Amino acid sequence: MMTRDAQGTHPPRTAHRWGVREPVRSLVIVVAAAFSGGSLLWTLVTGFVDPRTALAFGVLIAVGELARITLPGHREVAPVASAGAIGYSFLLSIGGHAVHHSSWQVLAVVTMGFALGELPHIAAGRTPDWGDLARRVMIIVVITLPFRPYVSELAPTPQKIDWWLVLVIMAGLVLAGWLTDAVIAAAIRAEPLRGRFAVALRDELHAHFGLGMAIGSSGILIALASSVTGLAGLLVFTAPLLVTQVAFRRFAEIRLTYLQTVRALSRVTEVGGYVATGHSRRVSRLAKTIGTELGMRESELLELEYAALMHDIGQLSLRDPIANGATVYALPREQRRIAELGSAVIRETGVLDTVAELVRRQCEPCTGDGESDPPPLGSRIIKVANAIDDLVSDSTDSERVQSALERLRMDAGTEYDPEVVEAAARVIARSSERR
Amino acid sequence: MYVGLVVLGAIAVMALGPYEGIDPATLVLLIILMVVAETIGTTIDTGRAGISPSVSVSLAAIVLVGPVGVAVATFFSTPFILRRQNFVKRLFNGGQYALAGYAAGHVYLALGGELGPPQHDDFPWALVPFCAALLVHSAINGALMGGLMWYLGVVHLRRPHRIRWRTLATLELASLGYGMLGLFIAAIWGVVGALAILLVMLPLFIARWAFDQCVAEQRAHEATLATLCQAVETKDYYTRGHCMRVAKASAMIAQELGMHAERVQTIRYAGMLHDVGKLGVPTKVLQKPGKLTEEEYAAIQLHPMRGYEIVREIGFLDEALAGIMHHHERMDGRGYPMGLAGHDIPEFARIISVADAFDCMTSTRSYRKARSIEEAIDELRRGAGPQFDPTMVDALIAAVDEQGWESPDIVEPPTDDDTAEVASQDHDDPSVPLRVAGEAE
Numbered sequence: 001m002m003t004r005d006a007q008g009t010h011p012p013r014t015a016h017r018w019g020v021r022e023p024v025r026s027l028v029i030v031v032a033a034a035f036s037g038g039s040l041l042w043t044l045v046t047g048f049v050d051p052r053t054a055l056a057f058g059v060l061i062a063v064g065e066l067a068r069i070t071l072p073g074h075r076e077v078a079p080v081a082s083a084g085a086i087g088y089s090f091l092l093s094i095g096g097h098a099v100h101h102s103s104w105q106v107l108a109v110v111t112m113g114f115a116l117g118e119l120p121h122i123a124a125g126r127t128p129d130w131g132d133l134a135r136r137v138m139i140i141v142v143i144t145l146p147f148r149p150y151v152s153e154l155a156p157t158p159q160k161i162d163w164w165l166v167l168v169i170m171a172g173l174v175l176a177g178w179l180t181d182a183v184i185a186a187a188i189r190a191e192p193l194r195g196r197f198a199v200a201l202r203d204e205l206h207a208h209f210g211l212g213m214a215i216g217s218s219g220i221l222i223a224l225a226s227s228v229t230g231l232a233g234l235l236v237f238t239a240p241l242l243v244t245q246v247a248f249r250r251f252a253e254i255r256l257t258y259l260q261t262v263r264a265l266s267r268v269t270e271v272g273g274y275v276a277t278g279h280s281r282r283v284s285r286l287a288k289t290i291g292t293e294l295g296m297r298e299s300e301l302l303e304l305e306y307a308a309l310m311h312d313i314g315q316l317s318l319r320d321p322i323a324n325g326a327t328v329y330a331l332p333r334e335q336r337r338i339a340e341l342g343s344a345v346i347r348e349t350g351v352l353d354t355v356a357e358l359v360r361r362q363c364e365p366c367t368g369d370g371e372s373d374p375p376p377l378g379s380r381i382i383k384v385a386n387a388i389d390d391l392v393s394d395s396t397d398s399e400r401v402q403s404a405l406e407r408l409r410m411d412a413g414t415e416y417d418p419e420v421v422e423a424a425a426r427v428i429a430r431s432s433e434r435r
Numbered sequence: 436m437y438v439g440l441v442v443l444g445a446i447a448v449m450a451l452g453p454y455e456g457i458d459p460a461t462l463v464l465l466i467i468l469m470v471v472a473e474t475i476g477t478t479i480d481t482g483r484a485g486i487s488p489s490v491s492v493s494l495a496a497i498v499l500v501g502p503v504g505v506a507v508a509t510f511f512s513t514p515f516i517l518r519r520q521n522f523v524k525r526l527f528n529g530g531q532y533a534l535a536g537y538a539a540g541h542v543y544l545a546l547g548g549e550l551g552p553p554q555h556d557d558f559p560w561a562l563v564p565f566c567a568a569l570l571v572h573s574a575i576n577g578a579l580m581g582g583l584m585w586y587l588g589v590v591h592l593r594r595p596h597r598i599r600w601r602t603l604a605t606l607e608l609a610s611l612g613y614g615m616l617g618l619f620i621a622a623i624w625g626v627v628g629a630l631a632i633l634l635v636m637l638p639l640f641i642a643r644w645a646f647d648q649c650v651a652e653q654r655a656h657e658a659t660l661a662t663l664c665q666a667v668e669t670k671d672y673y674t675r676g677h678c679m680r681v682a683k684a685s686a687m688i689a690q691e692l693g694m695h696a697e698r699v700q701t702i703r704y705a706g707m708l709h710d711v712g713k714l715g716v717p718t719k720v721l722q723k724p725g726k727l728t729e730e731e732y733a734a735i736q737l738h739p740m741r742g743y744e745i746v747r748e749i750g751f752l753d754e755a756l757a758g759i760m761h762h763h764e765r766m767d768g769r770g771y772p773m774g775l776a777g778h779d780i781p782e783f784a785r786i787i788s789v790a791d792a793f794d795c796m797t798s799t800r801s802y803r804k805a806r807s808i809e810e811a812i813d814e815l816r817r818g819a820g821p822q823f824d825p826t827m828v829d830a831l832i833a834a835v836d837e838q839g840w841e842s843p844d845i846v847e848p849p850t851d852d853d854t855a856e857v858a859s860q861d862h863d864d865p866s867v868p869l870r871v872a873g874e875a876e
């Protein structure tokens with residue numbers, strides 16, 4: 001919840017943009033809304049089967065939705081709600097009595113649960129990410145539609161019951177739902193940038209792997225346990241998932257704090273008068289956008305962001321600030337020294353070795369300096385972003401930006417990586433267009 | 436000796452107990468599960484105390500195989516646990532769980548609980564004997580553990596700290612929760628067999644993994660914070676390590692005052708970051724040998740504000756921010772930047788101010804040698820009232836008495852290192868106030 005505005009540069013989404021800029025996202029939302037609305041209407045007309053069970057699961061889903069969390073990278077999830085919904089989809093019997101609700105009723109209950117759980121959030125001004133909410137509905141659609149119609153065949157007639165078969169089917173469906181979800185999520189995420197779908201898909205699978213598994217197994221567990229213990233099992237088997245959710249939430253919080261700390265402390269160079277105000281932050285923002293444009297993965301982007309924020313930290317060890325703090329005007333030897341000093345500082349932490357390496361090689365020419373290989377992509381990006389910001393500073397004058405880009409293009413191929421320079425040009429052009 | 440008693444007790448119980456009616460296959464499965472559960476157990480609170488899902492397995496075992504079965508299952512699972520633990524500790528743990536399980540099992544039977552997987556018509560009445568068994572189990576476990584602690588002399592009968600109780604309560608609640616899970620594991624055991632437990636364990640396993648990630652990330656965060664703070668002070672050879680020591684002293688004071696663990700942590704961060712703003716003060720001014728001009732003194736007075744500006748965006752600091760901003764206020768209102776007096780000064784600032792002065796006096800400066808701890812304490816006592824909050828001074832003295840204090844090694848003056856410089860006065864030093872031109876001496 002508080003992690004909503006966690007990681008900076010997400011473009012603001014406003015209503016009128018949906019239709020124009022993000023067709024996939026709007027499509028997903030419309031489809032999910034259609035499923036929800038349709039099932040709700042259908043169920044209201046035909047009436048609820050087993051209203052007590054429906055009520056219990058509806059409450060569970062609503063509470064779970066109320067307790068939704070945001071994972072790093074603006075991923076809104078509601079593990080308990082999803083597990084409850086999966087459990088309701090897979091429910092075969094309650095305390096020995098078979099249940100017969102249709103898949104449409106499952107969707108209706110899920111819709112109502114989500115709506116009830118979201119109401120307090122909306123009342124408090126924390127609107128959900130509608131795309132993520134729609135995805136939470138879609139995953140249930142994928143799971144419940146193929147399963148419910150065959151319930152009567154699978155349902156337990158105490159003598160012959162093949163739990164193994166049931167379990168395999170359930171696990172398969174959960175897997176299918178999870179994969180569909182990842183594909184949809186990646187499509188939504190990759191939308192602003194064409195050609196990044198594969199990277200986004202990998203990120204999504206990675207991000208949801210742990211929690212997805214926990215949600216799936218809890219859902220199956222709830223369904224199985226309810227057949228023996230009745231509705232009491234509902235509460236008990238949500239407990240392990242709750243523990244998991246707490247852990248993930250803490251992780252997201254710490255990640256956010258970490259980022260805030262690095263961001264804040266990157267400003268010491270500015271306060272000390274070593275670099276221009278806002279330099280580190282602008283470089284990191286630009287570097288991150290270029291990195292995204294070049295199809296870097298999320299974990300790499302995070303490292304890039306840290307490295308870009310701290311790329312001038314080595315200047316702290318200088319006796320006197322260099323002119324304007326703009327390293328682009330400094331002698332190569334001096335630049336190299338600053339990079340080495342900064343990297344040594346970062347290496348001290350013992351945990352940010354990759355970041356230290358990015359910082360160390362940030363001023364090498366893009367072809368490498370004879371004896372060593374070319375520097376990593378992150379370093380090349382920081383070199384370009386740093387040069388652009390040193391030349392342009394915080395002005396938005398497009399001529400000045402263009403002349404800076406021209407200057408980099410002249411050195412492209414020797415000093416600067418041409419690919420990175422072109423990516424930077426594209427990114428800058430796009431952002432000025434938006435303005 | 437004590438361990439021996441416990442283990443003997445467990446073995447006696449196992450030797451006596453009737454074995455009929457225990458399904459050996461179930462027993463073996465339970466032992467395997469026990470091992471898995473113990474191995475993935477989550478440790479809470481820096482590894483000193485730990486809970487693991489094994490509680491739920493052992494409670495499930497009570498229902499499935501009865502008191503003797505539990506004793507056997509728990510005792511024989513201990514040698515296989517994949518964790519670094521010495522032999523005696525393992526033996527004790529095995530005996531402890533076995534005894535607790537045995538007693539709880541008898542309570543379960545005495546209250547009319549039935550062995551074997553419960554059916555759906557047993558609910559909700561199966562809950563009564565089970566809850567009793569659960570309570571007995573955790574009570575005996577706690578008693579045996581407490582006995583060991585007492586025997587080893589780890590726990591003294593000191594005044595209880597609030598922090599400890601909170602951790603203990605969390606642990607107990609968690610283990611009760613895990614225990615409840617045991618009944619339901621037993622319940623679905625009848626339906627899907629041992630696979631049920633894997634389904635239960637999976638979320639717990641993932642939770643543990645996520646907690647591990649949390650701990651790792653937290654460590655990384657702290658390491659980064661500390662490194663960056665130290666980077667800020669590399670400029671002055673003599674103040675190296677100052678921020679870490681102030682952090683430590685502040686935490687000691689806070690602990691002595693009985694603050695909550697989270698606040699102690701926050702004040703450690705505040706202590707670490709308290710002089711970050713010094714970077715905004717030109718080095719020449721900080722290290723000027725002679726008297727300072729009015730402007731230069733004003734520049735120095737700005738550093739708490741500069742520090743505040745740098746760190747104010749860090750979300751978790753809230754209370755620490757005030758501590759950083761006001762750490763140079765004096766109780767008599769003659770400090771800076773705002774001239775707050777008495778208890779208008781935030782608590783954190785009063786703590787940091789004492790810790791800051793203490794560390795400054797006990798470390799070497801270029802213009803004087805380090806003072807002994809006694810001298811520094813005398814100086815603090817003299818300042819208590821007008822400059823420092825007497826409560827904080829007393830707390831620091833008590834904490835130093837109790838835990839000792841390591842003064843930094845005496846640093847050799849740097850020879851010719853161009854990155855390190857030497858200051859000839861220190862704005863933190865209460866015994867040698869900054870000399871400002873035009874001020875009456």
